[in-house]
Amino acid sequence: MKTELAIKEAQLNSRIEDDFITGADVLIEALVNQDVDTVFGYPGGAVLPIYDALHKSDASFNHILCRHEQGLIHAAEGYARTTGKAGVVIATSGPGATNLITGITDAMMDSLPVVCFTGQVSSAVIGTDAFQEADVIGLTTPITKYNYQVSDIKDLPRIVREAFHIATTGRPGPVVVDIPKNIAQEVVTETFDTDFHLPGYQPTVNPNPLQIKRVMNALKTAKKPVILAGAGVQFAQGSEELKEFAEKHKVPVTTTLLGLGTFPGTHEQSLGMAGMHGSYAANMAIYESDFLINIGARFDDRLTGAIKHFAPEAKVAHIDIDPAEIGKNIETHIPVVGDAKEALKRMLNSPVECDDHSEWYQAVMENKADSSFWYERSDDLISPQWLIEQIYEETNGEAIVTTDVGQHQMWTAQFYKLDQPNRFVTSGGLGTMGFGLPAALGAQLGDRDATVVAIVGDGGFQMTMQEMQTLKHYNLSVKVVIVNNEALGMVRQWQEEFYEERYSESLLDQNPDFVKLAEAFGAEAFQVKSENKVRETLKSAFEHDGPALIDARIVKLDLVFPMVAPGKGNHEMIGVKPCGE
Amino acid sequence: MRRIITATVQNSSGVLNRVTGLLSRRGFNIESITVGETEIEGISKITFVVDVEEAQKVEQLTKQLHKQIDVLKVNDITDTNKVARELCLIKVVATPQSRSEINGIVEPFRARILDISKDSLIVEVTGKPDKIEAIIDLLTPYGIKELSRTGITAFTRGKQQKQVSDYQTLIV
Structure with a gap:
């Protein structure tokens, strides 16, 4: 009898639950409608209703519990960077939201589509310094493409649709949706119209044909043309068109850091990355060029060096979906507002044939052959550049590579010559240490079959190393x-070069035992100190089904060269060749 | 170079904060700002005056404003044929002896006296910023106790000049 009663009660309860849905259910339904397959989240007081709804629902997406909110957002960035889809994050109010701030800023700087849902204290106590209250809208307005605080449950489905639309279209970027707890708890009995209307947001996708014509006419007569490709080409999925265009007109191609892989790194026309630690050939090609076509790059200061010496002789064409980037840093002669792929398609269709610039092409390629990246081998420890080359070979150059920020990032950019777009995940604009590991986690979730390598520094790793546990939790083979x-x-x-070797707080001789640490997280771990053990260690790590870590001891005092010193022009690179050559 | 910029915006919550925050973090100093509703419900107009040195900076300012999701339209109307007005309230020290003198200043400016008390009076003046500056200059010697300016709000003119010439051809 008792059990019968219990069953009846349970049936009644589920009937009630079927009839009434809450704001949290509405949110989850809206995420399902956006075809979300992965959500990076961390529960907390203000998002308890959302997590309860998640528990009860049979939603089709996976929830990934990182070990820190900074891990969530960087993982979402890694996911977004490699899949092109929006990375989705759920964090609680107050500290949950503020822990996302670094990553949201990072996503803003590097134009990554991320949608963050943050819990908020109940509407009635907003503004009273309630427990775990933070002004998320105030905090995130300068670092988001747009943000919302939901004040009426009826708006929620529309806001979710708008958030995904804004994050993933035009120049992508992060969007924050702040949801007060009472909204998530509110019971609703009807569904709402979800149409949206954003009259102030109409990105220009198709470029003006007249401007395309001007670019092609300038290219026709150019004696020294060069293409600079940025991340915009990847967002537009225009790598094929870029390659076709560059090959058709035999124009040398250089990329930004974030543009690595947009043009095949091993292609004969590729000059590699330009800028502070870019290739000498790329920097000189820009310096000497008479026509520079920038496609989807934003002329960042680490790329341009001293602006007065940047492409001083060149007519500049700049193709960008964000008109505010055109003319911001570098005077532009031919502005083209539009999607990189659409622009390249139209440029490919142009009947214009280039005048002969083979002399220039030859000179640039001779310079390339004469000034490739170099390094010195050590008898004792591992040369970092050589190490990157071994990773390259071990992965056939096909891995998704993530990095932190610093020397290892530059060595990776120089020596891991990516041929495919959307495979290099790095923190470019903001330069965020601790980015690499969680970004790799997100990238692996975006593509379970891909080989994902996080190349990180010993400093940066310690900023987000708790995410090793997340790798183990979901058995991700990063x-x-x-x-x-x-x-x-x-x-x-920099202290060696510009501060007379005063190594103020930059030496980490008190590092943890990374092998024991990784083992404590349940990962396979290796330490390698000599070059003759590197390949077998890499093999063992890559063969392991699950997370693995290699603590590679490299030459401690090695420097990243070549380099444009701060304040100098790109033609004034130092360390282009080894000393004595 | 002083520029007058107008922005038509959607009247969503926090829009003023978005716009002013954008200007300050991009390094623009706002001299004055006025906001108000327009003839269309839900649409507001912001008029602000900024001091910008280079033309490139002005272009960057208008582009960054336009990039805001809530901003529908941005115009730099500095060099257009426009009507720009500002309102200013001035509380000036006025004894019974000086009242008529002050009145003599107020009248040619088509300003109005709104309030008179034993030792002060309040003047309301509307006009272009230089007219406001001029009356402030003239009232300063009497002792200004309080002063409040609204900042400029502005419109571009309709195609009046052309219309006038059209009328003239009709008359002839």
Whole structure:
């Protein structure tokens, strides 16, 4: 009898639950409608109703519990960077939301589509300094493409649709949706119209044909043309068109850091990355060019060096979906507002044939052959650049590579010559340490079959190393390579070069035992100190089904060269060749 | 170079904060700002005056404003044929002896006296910023106790000049 009663009661309860849905259910339904397959989240007081709804629902997406909110957002960035889809994050109010701030700023700087849902204290107590209250809208307005605080449950489905639309279209970027707890708890009995209307947001996708014509006419007569490709080409999925266009007109191509892979790194026309630690050939090609076509790059200061010496002779064409980037840093002669792929398609269709610029092409390629990236081998420890080359070979150059920020990032950019777009995940604009590991986690979730390598520094790894546990939790086969020089290498390099070797707080001779640490997280772990053990260690790590970490001890005092010193022009690179050559 | 910029915006919550925050973090100093509803419900107009040195900076300012999701339209109307007005309230020290003198200043400016008390009076003046500056200059010697300016609000003119010439051809 008792059990019968219990069953009846349970049936009644579920009937009630079927009839009434809450704001949290509405949110989850809206996420399902957006075809979300992965959500990076961390529960907390203000999002309890959302997590309860998640528990009860049979939603089709996976929820990934990172170990820190900074891990969530970087993982979402890694996911977004490699899949092109929006990375989705759920965090609680107050500290949950503020822990996302670094990553949201990072996503803003590097134009990554991320949608963050933050819990908020109940509407009735907003503004009273309630427990775990933070002004998320105020905090995130300068670092988001747009943000919302939901004040009426009826708006929620529309806001979710708008948030995904804004995050993923035009120049992508992060959007924050702040949801007060009472909205998530509110019971609703009807569904709402979800149409949206954003009259102030109409990105220009198709470029003006007249401007395309001007670009092609300038290219026709150019004696020294060069293409600079940025991340915009990847967002537009225009890599094929870029390759076709560059090959058709035999124009040398250089990329930004974030543009690595948009043009095949091993292609004969590729000059590699330009800028502070870019290739000499790329920097000189820009310096000497008479026509520079920038496609989807934003002329960042680490790329341009001293602006007065940047492409001083060149007519500049700039293709960008964000008109505010055109003319912001570099005077532009031919502005083209539009999607990189659409622009390239139209440029490919142009009947214009280029005048002969083979002399220039030859000169640039001779310069390339004569000034490739170099390094010195050590008898003792591992040369970091050589290490990157071994990772490249071990993965056939096909891995998704993530990095932190600093020396190892630059060595990776120089020596891991990516041929495919959307495979290089790095923090470019903001330069966020601790980015690499969680970004790799997100990238692996975006593509379970891909080989994902997180190349990180010993400093950066310690900022987000708790995410090793997340790798273990979901048995993700990310391989972490710590390029360990027991120092904040880039800081130390600048102190050596510009602060008379005063190594103020940049030496990390008190590092943990990374192998034991990784083992404590349940990962396979290796330490490698000599070059003759590198390949077998890499093999063992890559063969392991699950997370693995390699603590690679590299030459401690190695420097990243070549380099444009701060304040100098790109033609004034130092360390282009080894000393004595 | 002083520029007058107008922005038509959707009247969503926090829109003023978005716009002013954008200007300050991009390094623009706002001299004055006025906001108000327009003839269309839900649409507001912001008029602000900024001091910008280079033309490139002005372009960057208007582009960044336009990028805001809530901003529908941005115009730099500095060099257009426009009507720009500002309102100013001035509380000036006025004894019974000086009252008529002050009145003599107020009248040619088509300003109005709104309030008179034993030792002060309040003047309301509307006009272009230089007219406001001029009356402030003239009233300063009497002692200004309080002063409040609204900042400029502005419109571009309709195609009046052309219309006038059209009328003239009709008359002839």
